[in-house]
Structures are given as C-alpha cells and as structure tokens.
Amino acid sequence: MNLINRIVHRQRRIRLLGLIGLALVLALAVSACNALPGGGGGEEVIPRQGEEEEPLNPIPTPLPAEDVGGEAISAAQDTPEGTWENYLRDMIAEQVSDRQQKLRLLERYQDPDITQQNLGGLVEDIDLVEDRTEFTISSGTATADAEFDIRLHYANGDTDTRTCRLNVGMEFDEEDGVWYVLNPAPLQIFSVCN
Numbered sequence: 001m002n003l004i005n006r007i008v009h010r011q012r013r014i015r016l017l018g019l020i021g022l023a024l025v026l027a028l029a030v031s032a033c034n035a036l037p038g039g040g041g042g043e044e045v046i047p048r049q050g051e052e053e054e055p056l057n058p059i060p061t062p063l064p065a066e067d068v069g070g071e072a073i074s075a076a077q078d079t080p081e082g083t084w085e086n087y088l089r090d091m092i093a094e095q096v097s098d099r100q101q102k103l104r105l106l107e108r109y110q111d112p113d114i115t116q117q118n119l120g121g122l123v124e125d126i127d128l129v130e131d132r133t134e135f136t137i138s139s140g141t142a143t144a145d146a147e148f149d150i151r152l153h154y155a156n157g158d159t160d161t162r163t164c165r166l167n168v169g170m171e172f173d174e175e176d177g178v179w180y181v182l183n184p185a186p187l188q189i190f191s192v193c194n
Contacts, residue, residue, distance in 0.1 A: 119156035
C-alpha cells in the first residue's frame with residue numbers, strides 16, 4: 001500500500017511540474033509577442049479604406065482600492081447600529097462601483113448615440129440621504145425593518161430620491177464581541193427602493 005501511495009504522489013508531482021513548465025513557456029511567449037513591433041499594445045489604429053481615423057476612448061484609470069492587506073478586516077462592530085452603519089455604507093459603495101463599471105463599459109463599447117439616448121436610466125452615483133433604521137434586540141439577535149432614503153444621480157444629470165426598505169438580521173458573537181449581519185448581500189436599488 002505504501003508503494004502505491006509513493007507512485008501516486010510521484011505522478012502528481014510530475015504533473016504539477018509539467019503544468020508549471022507549461023505556464024512558464026506561455027508567459028515567455030506572451031511577453032515575447034508584446035515585445036514585437038505591433039504586438040500587445042494596440043496603440044496604432046489603421047483605418048479601413050475610405051474611413052477617417054476616429055480617436056479611441058482612453059483606457060479608464062482604475063479607481064483606488066482599499067488596501068486590506070492579506071485578508072479582509074471585519075467591519076462588524078460591538079453594537080447593531082455600528083455594524084449597520086458600516087454595512088449600509090458598504091452596500092451603497094458596492095452599487096456605486098457596479099454602476100460606474102457598467103457606464104465605463106457602455107462608453108467604451110456601445111454606439112455613443114445609443115448611450116446618449118439612455119443616459120437618463122444609467123445611475124452613476126448614489127448618496128445616503130437619511131437612515132431611519134431602528135433595531136430590536138432580543139437574546140443575542142437584532143432585527144430591523146430597515147428604512148433609509150438614497151439619492152440616485154443619473155448620467156444625464158437628473159436625480160431621484162427613493163426610500164429603501166429591507167429586513168436585516170444580526171447575531172451577536174460572544175467570542176468576537178461583535179454583531180454580524182446574517183446573510184449579507186448587495187443592495188438591490190431597483191427592487192427594494194421605491
């Protein structure tokens with residue numbers, strides 16, 4: 001039995017070394033292609049016959065990201081209200097990031113005339129206006145019918161204030177001394193906010 005285990009282990013190592021070698025060869029091939037004239041950069045655009053050269057949209061600058069180190073740091077707090085404040089902020093920030101990413105994709109790939117026509121339905125920013133959420137605490141759990149107002153900023157400059165309602169449940173973790181959200185999920189602004 002020990003001999004079989006050694007053979008299987010040796011075969012796995014050989015496969016792993018083969019995969020690592022293949023990855024190195026592919027990485028070298030890609031870097032060699034990028035070093036060739038016209039390879040990888042795509043800076044030069046040759047217009048089709050009879051067409052004028054149109055400037056391309058510039059590649060967007062990445063948004064600065066939060067540096068959380070090797071692992072994410074919990075935003076849970078020692079009170080339900082503290083955890084809720086962080087959770088609400090992060091839900092809204094996630095939606096803003098998602099909506100801005102969608103806008104960037106449309107700006108880069110969609111016919112500009114169509115994008116222009118649809119600007120009134122494209123959210124580019126969200127502000128928290130007021131939070132009226134109050135928690136009921138009972139034996140290590142906290143619940144709330146959360147109610148808060150957000151202001152949607154559309155790409156055409158219009159704004160719309162909506163009231164959001166959702167059920168929130170939290171549980172106190174005695175070992176960590178903080179309140180954790182049960183089933184955290186992104187904020188669905190068009191289904192829970194009217």
